[in-house]
Amino acid sequence: MAFKQSPSPNFSKRTTKIDMVVIHNISLPPNEFGGRYIEDFFQNQLDPTAHPYFATIEHLKVSSHLLIKRNGAVVQFVQFADKAWHAGVSHYRGRDNCNDFSIGIELEGTDDIAYTEMQYQQLNKILADLCEQYPIKYLVGHNDIAPDRKTDPGRAFDWSKIDEHKSVSKKN
Template sequence: MTFKQTPSPNFSKRTAKIDMVVIHNISLPPNKFGGSYIEDFFQNQLDPTAHPYFATIEHLKVSSHLLIKRNGAVVQFVQFADKAWHAGVSHYRGRDNCNDFSIGIELEGADDIAYTAMQYQQLNKILADLCKQYPIKYIVGHNDIAPDRKTDPGRAFDWSKINEHR
């Protein structure tokens, strides 16, 4: 798998075995698509004066392994062998700190806005490749690992469009 590389400084060395993929959504500003704001955010280069919302998140240091844009283009911020900072405070099946053992995939989207056919197509290709490369046991939403804090990928995400990969 090769993707456009846009390295983020927000990662650390991974020490645990990867067995999970976490699906997220992101739009910057909220519910708006396009532009370079997501890439800027994951690279700590987001201009806090470009939109009022940006001033509320400028202090955050976060990343994801991949971003799938609305048109299906894929950007990689963190190598899979490294730990991206996407899950935050999280817990799943008796384990805390899901960043340690997961790959984070962001979809450019919002909880209540339908995702595109291209995004589902790319996501399925990526999941198939990841499941060949790693012993993936769980494909979950951010809401599954941080239910008190997160709602993504949201009601608009159609889990039935995700092929069985395990």
């Protein structure tokens, strides 16, 4: 899998095996698509004066492994062997700190606006590749691992458009 590389400083060494993929959404500014704001945010280069919302998030140090843009373009911020800082305070099936054992994939979008077919196509290709490389058992939304804090990927995400992958349990 070759993607545009846009390295984030927001990662740490992974010390556990990967067995989960977490689906997120992001739009910066909220409900707007396009531009470099997401990349700038994950690289700690977001200009807090470019939009009022940015001043509220400038202190955050977060990342994801991948971003799938509306047009299907994919950007990689953190190598899969490393731990991206995407899940925050999280737990799943008796395990805390889901960043430790998961790959985070951001879709450019919101909870309420339909994702594009190109995003689903790219996501399915990526998931197939990840399932060949790693023993992925769980495919979940951010809301599944941080239900008191997060709602993404939201109502607009159509889980039925995600191909079944060997040994992966969607949302369970």
